[in-house]
Amino acid sequence: MINTSLHLTQAIVLFLAGAIAGTLNAIAGGGSFVSFPALLFTGVPAVEANATNTVALWPGLAASAVAYLKRLNTPMRLLLPLLVTSVAGGWAGAELLLKTPQHTFLHLVPWLLLGGTLLFAFGNQIRALAGRRATVDDLRGISWSSIMVMSFLELLVSVYGGYFGAGIGFMTLAMLAALGMHDIHAMGAIRTLLAVAINAAAVITFIVAGAVLWPQCTVMTAGALTGGWFGARYAQKADPQKMRYAVIAIGLVMTGYFFWTLR
Numbered sequence: 001m002i003n004t005s006l007h008l009t010q011a012i013v014l015f016l017a018g019a020i021a022g023t024l025n026a027i028a029g030g031g032s033f034v035s036f037p038a039l040l041f042t043g044v045p046a047v048e049a050n051a052t053n054t055v056a057l058w059p060g061l062a063a064s065a066v067a068y069l070k071r072l073n074t075p076m077r078l079l080l081p082l083l084v085t086s087v088a089g090g091w092a093g094a095e096l097l098l099k100t101p102q103h104t105f106l107h108l109v110p111w112l113l114l115g116g117t118l119l120f121a122f123g124n125q126i127r128a129l130a131g132r133r134a135t136v137d138d139l140r141g142i143s144w145s146s147i148m149v150m151s152f153l154e155l156l157v158s159v160y161g162g163y164f165g166a167g168i169g170f171m172t173l174a175m176l177a178a179l180g181m182h183d184i185h186a187m188g189a190i191r192t193l194l195a196v197a198i199n200a201a202a203v204i205t206f207i208v209a210g211a212v213l214w215p216q217c218t219v220m221t222a223g224a225l226t227g228g229w230f231g232a233r234y235a236q237k238a239d240p241q242k243m244r245y246a247v248i249a250i251g252l253v254m255t256g257y258f259f260w261t262l263r
Contacts, residue, residue, distance in 0.1 A: 006215040010042040014216055018223025019230070022060050026231025030120050030247035031057060032166045033113065035220060037254045044213060046106040047097060051206035052213050054094075054165060056220035058199050060228040065196045072189040078147055079190075085155040086194045090201030093162020098209050110258035116166025117251030120244075150175060154194065161198040162205070166251075168195060 006014075017038030021031030032053060039049035072079075097105070153175050161168040172191040206212050 006219065010216075011219045013042055014038055014219045015223040018056060018220035019227035020223075021057060021220075022224035022227025022229075023231035024227075024243065024247055025057065025060060025224075026064070026228045027243045029169055030166070030244075030251065031224070031227075033117065033120075033247060033251040033254055035224070036166075037113075037257075039216060039220075040109075042216070044216060045102050046109060047100065047102055048211055048213055050097060050105070050164065051094075051202075051209075051211035052217045052220070054199055055203050055206055055212050056217045057224050058196075058203050059221060060224045061192070061199060062196050063225075063228065065192045069189070069193075072193065073186065074190055075142070078142055078150070079193075081147055081151040082154050082190075082194055083197050085151045086158045086161075086197035087201045089155045089158025090162035090198035091205055093159040093164075093198075094202040094205035095162075096159070097163050098205070098211060107262055110255050110262060112164045112166065113251060113255040113258060116164070117248060117255055119167030119170045120251060121248045158194075158198045158201075161195070162202040165199070165202075168198065 017035050021035035023031075024034065025031040035057060036049060036053045039053055040046065044052060100108075154172070157168055157171045157175065160171070169191050172194055173187055176187045176190060
């Protein structure tokens with residue numbers, strides 16, 4: 001049986017980790033590179049740590065989506081298939097995680113962290129390469145074949161998102177750029193809404209399966225909401241590029257640590 005008790009020191013660590021993650025997500029993204037390892041460091045098993053982290057950070061993500069709604073002008077004939085595939089893929093990825101043995105997932109952690117860090121580090125370059133073709137910010141005339149291709153790609157992204165999640169935002173941005181979009185605010189609105197759908201499916205799956213450690217989750221959620229408020233308040237004063245470098249550095253350090261300890 002998993003020990004769900006939470007000591008004061010662990011609670012402080014998780015609150016601070018949640019606050020840092022919420023701040024990073026509000027400014028540059030990549031908060032999971034702090035919050036997920038923090039759960040592992042406090043003794044939470046790998047699968048439950050990933051499930052708890054997803055649930056703890058979801059309210060902040062949902063709040064961001066609400067703020068983005070005014071930028072959302074995607075036609076329903078495109079948005080609805082993407083939302084459906086996001087929910088389906090998020091559920092499938094979450095179920096896959098729950099069926100992965102603890103030992104196996106723990107040894108996947110450094111590789112998943114490395115992959116997420118690289119996506120975060122080079123996401124803009126990937127998006128730029130994908131978007132060098134025609135710009136198509138007016139999606140009302142998008143063909144059904146393009147919608148089917150995008151839905152399939154979103155399904156793959158959402159399965160990964162439900163399983164682990166770090167870097168899904170850049171995957172989605174790259175997909176939208178490949179379509180030809182260049183309005184970063186409109187792309188951000190779609191990306192955030194799809195991420196909410198993916199993680200909502202995962203959150204429900206994890207809760208129903210009993211994979212969430214609620215004492216840890218509650219403390220981290222409080223920290224993430226506090227950090228998200230702080231980050232949103234001071235985002236305009238922070239240098240996003242420096243914050244991105246900080247997130248990448250954290251991701252590389254965490255990756256190196258887990259490769260070293262699990263060798």
